Amino acid sequence: MGNKCKTHFSCLEVVLIVLLVLMTIITLILLVLLFIPQKSKTTGKKSTLLNATDSKNYRIGVGRADCTGPVAEVPLMGYANPDQRAGGILSRLYSRAFIVAEPDDSKRVVFVSADIGMLSQRLRLEVIKKLKSKYGDLYTQDNVILSGTHTHSAPAGYFQYTIFLLSSKGLIKPSLNAIVNGIVKSIDIAHQNMTRGRLFINKGLVENSQINRSPYSYLQNPESERNRYSSNTDKEMVVLKMVDVNGKELGLISWFAIHPVSMNNTNLLVNSDNVGYASYLFEQEKNKGLLPGEGSFVAAFASSNLGDVSPNIKGPHCINTGESCDNPNSYCPVGGAKMCMAAGPGTDMIDSTKIIGQNLYLKAKELFTLASQEITGPLHSTHQWVNMSNVTVQLNATHTGKTCKPALGYSFAAGTTDGVGFFNFTQGSLEGELFWEIIHNQLLGKPSNETKECHKPKPILLNTGEISLPYPWHPEIVDVQLFTIGSLAIAAFPGELTTMSGRRLREAIKSEFESHGTQGMNVVIAGLCNVYTHYVTTYEEYQVQRYEGASTIFGPHTLSAYIQLFRGLAKAIATNTIQDLLKGPEPPFMYITNMTLLPGVLADVAPINKTFGDVLQEVRAQYRVGEVAEVTFVGANPRNSAENTTHQTFLTVEKYENISGNWHVMYNDASWDTRFHWTKGFLGRSKAKVEWHIPCRIQYFGHYKVQPFLKSALFHSFKGTSSVFEVVKF
Numbered sequence: 001m002g003n004k005c006k007t008h009f010s011c012l013e014v015v016l017i018v019l020l021v022l023m024t025i026i027t028l029i030l031l032v033l034l035f036i037p038q039k040s041k042t043t044g045k046k047s048t049l050l051n052a053t054d055s056k057n058y059r060i061g062v063g064r065a066d067c068t069g070p071v072a073e074v075p076l077m078g079y080a081n082p083d084q085r086a087g088g089i090l091s092r093l094y095s096r097a098f099i100v101a102e103p104d105d106s107k108r109v110v111f112v113s114a115d116i117g118m119l120s121q122r123l124r125l126e127v128i129k130k131l132k133s134k135y136g137d138l139y140t141q142d143n144v145i146l147s148g149t150h151t152h153s154a155p156a157g158y159f160q161y162t163i164f165l166l167s168s169k170g171l172i173k174p175s176l177n178a179i180v181n182g183i184v185k186s187i188d189i190a191h192q193n194m195t196r197g198r199l200f201i202n203k204g205l206v207e208n209s210q211i212n213r214s215p216y217s218y219l220q221n222p223e224s225e226r227n228r229y230s231s232n233t234d235k236e237m238v239v240l241k242m243v244d245v246n247g248k249e250l251g252l253i254s255w256f257a258i259h260p261v262s263m264n265n266t267n268l269l270v271n272s273d274n275v276g277y278a279s280y281l282f283e284q285e286k287n288k289g290l291l292p293g294e295g296s297f298v299a300a301f302a303s304s305n306l307g308d309v310s311p312n313i314k315g316p317h318c319i320n321t322g323e324s325c326d327n328p329n330s331y332c333p334v335g336g337a338k339m340c341m342a343a344g345p346g347t348d349m350i351d352s353t354k355i356i357g358q359n360l361y362l363k364a365k366e367l368f369t370l371a372s373q374e375i376t377g378p379l380h381s382t383h384q385w386v387n388m389s390n391v392t393v394q395l396n397a398t399h400t401g402k403t404c405k406p407a408l409g410y411s412f413a414a415g416t417t418d419g420v421g422f423f424n425f426t427q428g429s430l431e432g433e434l435f436w437e438i439i440h441n442q443l444l445g446k447p448s449n450e451t452k453e454c455h456k457p458k459p460i461l462l463n464t465g466e467i468s469l470p471y472p473w474h475p476e477i478v479d480v481q482l483f484t485i486g487s488l489a490i491a492a493f494p495g496e497l498t499t500m501s502g503r504r505l506r507e508a509i510k511s512e513f514e515s516h517g518t519q520g521m522n523v524v525i526a527g528l529c530n531v532y533t534h535y536v537t538t539y540e541e542y543q544v545q546r547y548e549g550a551s552t553i554f555g556p557h558t559l560s561a562y563i564q565l566f567r568g569l570a571k572a573i574a575t576n577t578i579q580d581l582l583k584g585p586e587p588p589f590m591y592i593t594n595m596t597l598l599p600g601v602l603a604d605v606a607p608i609n610k611t612f613g614d615v616l617q618e619v620r621a622q623y624r625v626g627e628v629a630e631v632t633f634v635g636a637n638p639r640n641s642a643e644n645t646t647h648q649t650f651l652t653v654e655k656y657e658n659i660s661g662n663w664h665v666m667y668n669d670a671s672w673d674t675r676f677h678w679t680k681g682f683l684g685r686s687k688a689k690v691e692w693h694i695p696c697r698i699q700y701f702g703h704y705k706v707q708p709f710l711k712s713a714l715f716h717s718f719k720g721t722s723s724v725f726e727v728v729k730f
């Protein structure tokens, strides 16, 4: 057992510790000194501040709720790797909601960022329906943006279009319900906690955390355009800080372009990846002394134009030979594209997740602390449904272009250096199922000449727009949505924009506002919003058909079409003509009943002479800090716990408090220091292993026990208890 902690302090460390103590004392004294005059100042100012505010303040509410869903057997959404099925939990998933209302409550907008792969149309339709039944016309299609962080380690199964049903093993109701309920609950909490408050915006660069994973595509953009930027990724993070009128910190939203794929496609533990780790660090710091997932401060790290942006900053290498495969085809001399993978910067994927997450957290914290540019001014929200198969784009004075019926190109199947070998079409184990036979037959259908022509130069692998059995394969009716909160504009984008696509869209929205006399708008792109339509590249990037181009499903003019549509929304806001916007055709709601290839949950069984929760493999009596305490129990299928919102955690780590004689819960399963692994045995038997990765800090010395919490298929809850063990220094 390797002890990762240093057990002796070097001279340098002693000096640093002494300095730290001294600095802390000095800081405290300064704070006290600062605080006294400030207090009288603010009380003196309060009436004028509050008064000025009546027009200036908003009403603000923040909320967070669990949306984890089933953590066993369900495919994880993102890599579409059929072998990547959940087998436990590393961190819980949360929906984070933010409501901003005009001071007189005449208008409000809602922004939600959820720790899931992406929003789906099905999720959005169900959330909006629930909100309508609870709140009437307060929260609607028009003023609610739902965005996914794009973690690739969250359960799949909440889609209604066939292509996603395929990679999700169907529509998995427990997955869908957990997310719908989590999102609605986070909005409920934000709604109940609305208070008068202020908004501040700040921006800064995050270094050493991203690379462009399709640099060859990026290079296709005109040189004059590329020369305007210093990097082939957007390094800017935008932070929106929320405080109440007394200065109490409520929360923040950060937007930054990065794929949460620090965890690779071999990971089986449900978690929120690098951006989720950043939220965790921020919320743990602000909700001091509470378990993760508790406390009123809410920190969302939302997605943006991350289409071609990878966190695996060591770059692509051939895993067999070690040489770089940073070439136009991400191809290795031996083994081809399947061998070309990117990783880093850590020693393993969890380490990499934490390094990138920490970078995001530290920058956001700095921007949050220093934010001083206040956002004031009215709220506006616009929303349209658009049939993206049929948008005519005015390219210039003489030429128009047209979007196409959805189709995926060949490179789609190749995946990316963040996750190769995207899709396995020959799912032999699924034969005999009528559903899958229909799909097989449908797959033989050839794309029409019109679709082929429209998508050129994309060679079509799947003409998804022309297949509708058993359900349409891809959405055609897509949400475009734009909010403004004073000088902040939030463009809700229904997919993944590449770096340059995002820059063009932001610029177009900003210049549209300017052309109607509104200067200086701060435009942010919120990614993975409302409905998933894969990627959007620039026209130039599309020509070389790497993964992102092949996944631009509405053809070469997709970006131009979106720019035209978002300009239209900006114009409506700037010219006060929102009411004239066409609503567009409503998306379909598909009645998909129990279409799932997920195995049923067998009745759970305990081994002979054992019962649920019995210890199978005990902890040791003693661990040093930096080691991993682990214990294995007789388990039950965690899917039984998926929809029970009162079931808060699969595990606790408790410490014995010597003075009070009580056991105190130090950790739950939302902690990034704990892991819960579930493995299925034969005939309903299963094992649950709990790991506690003991941090290298002195305050952890003492006596502990570990407990798992589960439910058996017959719906009785049980827990287990490990022996007591001691954590020591040596």
Ligand SMILES: *[C@@H]1O[C@H](CO)[C@@H](O)[C@H](O)[C@H]1NC(C)=O
Pocket (backbone or CB within 6 Å): 047, 051, 052, 054
């Ligand atoms: C606050 O502002 C309003 C107008 O916005 C004004 O009518 C009122 O007199 C002000 N109150 C105080 C206490 O200054």
Ligand SMILES: *[C@@H]1O[C@H](CO)[C@@H](O)[C@H](O)[C@H]1NC(C)=O
Pocket (backbone or CB within 6 Å): 189, 192, 193, 295, 296, 297
């Ligand atoms: C939200 O408001 C409710 C009352 O409506 C209160 O009980 C709760 O503590 C508040 N929650 C937070 C996180 O502030």
Ligand SMILES: *[C@@H]1O[C@H](CO)[C@@H](O)[C@H](O)[C@H]1NC(C)=O
Pocket (backbone or CB within 6 Å): 264, 265, 266, 341, 343, 347, 348, 349, 350
């Ligand atoms: C995923 O990361 C682990 C390290 O955590 C590494 O051993 C493995 O090779 C990686 N797999 C892929 C497919 O990148």
Ligand SMILES: *[C@@H]1O[C@H](CO)[C@@H](O)[C@H](O)[C@H]1NC(C)=O
Pocket (backbone or CB within 6 Å): 390, 391, 392
């Ligand atoms: C496509 O849209 C145009 C208007 O932009 C409309 O005239 C036409 O009928 C639509 N075509 C189809 C097939 O829906």
Ligand SMILES: *[C@@H]1O[C@H](CO)[C@@H](O)[C@H](O)[C@H]1NC(C)=O
Pocket (backbone or CB within 6 Å): 387, 388, 389, 390, 476, 477, 585
């Ligand atoms: C969208 O437009 C296409 C092409 O104009 C048309 O064939 C299709 O039926 C429309 N889709 C929906 C869902 O209305």
Ligand SMILES: *[C@@H]1O[C@H](CO)[C@@H](O)[C@H](O)[C@H]1NC(C)=O
Pocket (backbone or CB within 6 Å): 395, 396, 397, 398, 399
């Ligand atoms: C308009 O766009 C088309 C297609 O991109 C191009 O061929 C043509 O040269 C452009 N015309 C002008 C005047 O820019």
Ligand SMILES: *[C@@H]1O[C@H](CO)[C@@H](O)[C@H](O)[C@H]1NC(C)=O
Pocket (backbone or CB within 6 Å): 421, 424, 425, 426, 427, 428, 429
């Ligand atoms: C595709 O799936 C089949 C059946 O599950 C399996 O035998 C085959 O190895 C898979 N191929 C790839 C490339 O993963």
Ligand SMILES: *[C@@H]1O[C@H](CO)[C@@H](O)[C@H](O)[C@H]1NC(C)=O
Pocket (backbone or CB within 6 Å): 449
């Ligand atoms: C499609 O194009 C091919 C080759 O250009 C032609 O032979 C065929 O007749 C066309 N099909 C239709 C339905 O127009």
Ligand SMILES: *[C@@H]1O[C@H](CO)[C@@H](O)[C@H](O)[C@H]1NC(C)=O
Pocket (backbone or CB within 6 Å): 593, 594
């Ligand atoms: C699936 O649907 C069929 C028919 O609609 C119904 O009889 C059956 O009970 C359903 N099964 C489950 C597990 O919901």
Ligand SMILES: *[C@@H]1O[C@H](CO)[C@@H](O)[C@H](O)[C@H]1NC(C)=O
Pocket (backbone or CB within 6 Å): 608, 609
């Ligand atoms: C179960 O326990 C009983 C009574 O203690 C014992 O006689 C029997 O051998 C045990 N069976 C097994 C399989 O351990």
Ligand SMILES: *[C@@H]1O[C@H](CO)[C@@H](O)[C@H](O)[C@H]1NC(C)=O
Pocket (backbone or CB within 6 Å): 644, 645, 646, 647, 717
């Ligand atoms: C949810 O779980 C809790 C504790 O595990 C249990 O007491 C409760 O009965 C469960 N509720 C439902 C609806 O299953």
Ligand SMILES: *[C@@H]1O[C@H](CO)[C@@H](O)[C@H](O)[C@H]1NC(C)=O
Pocket (backbone or CB within 6 Å): 658, 701, 702, 703
């Ligand atoms: C608790 O207190 C007893 C008596 O003072 C001491 O012997 C024991 O080592 C303490 N345990 C821990 C975990 O500190």
